[in-house]
Amino acid sequence: MNAHEIVNSDRFKKLVRKRWTFSYIMLAILFVVYFGYLFLISLDKEQMIHLVTPNITLGIALFVAVIVIAWVLTIIYVLWANSSYDKEVEELKKMLK
Numbered sequence: 001m002n003a004h005e006i007v008n009s010d011r012f013k014k015l016v017r018k019r020w021t022f023s024y025i026m027l028a029i030l031f032v033v034y035f036g037y038l039f040l041i042s043l044d045k046e047q048m049i050h051l052v053t054p055n056i057t058l059g060i061a062l063f064v065a066v067i068v069i070a071w072v073l074t075i076i077y078v079l080w081a082n083s084s085y086d087k088e089v090e091e092l093k094k095m096l097k
Contacts, residue, residue, distance in 0.1 A: 001095045
């Protein structure tokens, strides 16, 4: 198979659709978390200054949670790409040879 045939194949189109779907889901989750945090801050600033520990406010704790969630989503994406997506890409590359 040549590159043109692979790009036009159903297998390649399915792979591209799968990647975009997964990426959009991850992006949507990140947007909900990030803009949810901003919404909470703008909605009730007084609530965000409550202490959850003697030195940490609720706003800071939620900010750290947003960062941790972003890392977790990145790890999930990398694991998915390494276990599923990259294998399918390699199979398509072998078809070129």
